[in-house]
Amino acid sequence: MSLTFTDIFCGAGGSSIGLTGAGFELKLAANHWARAIETHELNFQNARHLCADVSNYDMRRLPRTDILWASPICTEISPAGGRKRKKAQLDLLDMQGLDEEEKPRDDSAFERTRATFWDVIRATEVHRYRAVLVENVVDVIDWELFDVWVSAMKVLGYNCQFTSVSSAHIGDETNPHAPQWRDRLYMTLTRTGIRLPDVAPKPLAWCSECAEQVRARQSWRDPDPTRRKIGKYRQQYDYRCPNRACRHALVEPYVLPAAAAIDWSNLGVKIGERHLHKLPELKPNTLRKIRLGLEMFAEPTVVTLTHGTDEDGRTFPASAAPLYARTVKVGDGLTVPPFVTVLRRNGTATGLDDALSTVSAGGNHHGLTIPPGTEGAFYVKNFGGNLDPKHAVKDVRDEPFGAVTTRDHHSLVIPYRRGAKPHRPDRPLSTVATRDAHGLVQDVAVDVNEVRYRMLQPREQLRAQRFPDSYEVTGNRGEQTMQAGNAVSSNVAQWLGQAIAKVL
Structure with a gap:
């Protein structure tokens, strides 16, 4: 029973x-x-x-x-x-x-x-x-x-x-x-x-000091044992390796990136053509965030999952250095395409609309693919107030979404590249080891009017909450957003x- x-x-x-x-x-x-x-x-x-x-x-x-x-x-x-x-x-x-x-x-x-x-x-x-x-x-x-x-x-x-x-x-x-x-x-x-x-919580993480995958443990920044352990990640607590040999080194648990929730068949509308679709002009603050995002992510980049800062080499242009070995292990480094395609054990690929297995499993279940036309895709948090634009722009390829709220706060930006031919993500692509994906130096100035921009749709917000695509949600867009x-x-x-x- x-x-x-x-x-x-x-x-x-x-x-x-x-x-x-x-x-x-x-x-x-x-x-x-x-x-x-x-x-x-x-x-x-x-x-x-x-x-x-x-x-x-x-x-x-x-x-x-x-x-x-x-x-x-x-x-x-x-x-x-x-x-x-x-x-x-x-x-x-x-x-x-x-x-x-x-x-x-x-x-x-x-x-x-x-x-x-x-x-x-x-x-x-x-x-x-x-x-x-x-x-x-x-x-x-x-x-x-x-x-x-x-x-x-x-x-x-x-x-x-x-x-x-x-x-x-x-x-x-x-x-x-x-x-x-x-x-x-x-x-x-x-x-x-x-x-x-x-x-x-004991999320899987890679400890570079121990050179192995570990079950991370929460480490609270306030050492007072009498205080209740309630707080937010990276504010009140971090994660550390459970092994004494590395003196419980700081580690970063594996996460599923925002790209896993995005419908890549919907690339949005070019900013310069919004009037043709009877869409309102974007506010100056939104355009400022988009330009900042273009500076940060418009060129194909490589992201190492040691989770340091940009200054110590976490992110670098794909044209500036050779790639590390393709792996999901943090210590080996990871090339970051616009989205991650999950490979099942029989070697076949599944699209982003399928349920993804965890990104932390094994190291041989995920293939990395680059759909033409979506290199450098990022998302923008459309919160008001005095939010630093640098904190409002995130790469879809290595960052989950910010918290989904009852309002339309997230939007997708896709830089336009001449000659690119976007297609649906359910079409298999060559692996990231191909010459075109890694050896091409792209020095292209991006015109903001050629950038594609759209708000995230309710289905994508529901995916961010780990709702299956088969789950039916009623109501108009506002009602579905509120439910998500x-x-x-x-x-x-x-x-x-x-x-x-x-x-x-």
């Missing part, structure tokens, strides 16, 4: 995808937004669905299940919210910046974000779940009642542990990584008598579910 779960803040279904992938059976999914329930019900037809404000719902009517999953996100304290942090739990979503035709048609989506943390306590008090999983932004610990909430769960008889991790660092051969930097706090609570699961941004990365939910299943 399978383990069962209730998802009372189901959204579009990321948590449900993950837990069912871990072998759990969904009994009921609830959300206050009709559009999200419509999407969820379309993909989980054997479960009950509830469209209601659960804060006003009689929790006795929920089914009795083994697990409760809850994602009571506080929009006002999310770093992606772009607003001054508040201490209250409820807030209205800001619709400014969305085109009129892209705003969600159902205004109830904006009447409140998601139900409060107190509803987790109400449901748990009634059903005494064997385990409770709660997902939230890391900044939730700044909520003045956070410790009160944790204490209440302990009064109900639950042990609690905290896991801070980025979605980009979770995955394996059966649970592919999400190509997205998304720092979140995951709280795992088990009823008294049930041991807490092992949910300490509010979703849980399904790879992390699956990882947590697998760990919980072992102790139940």
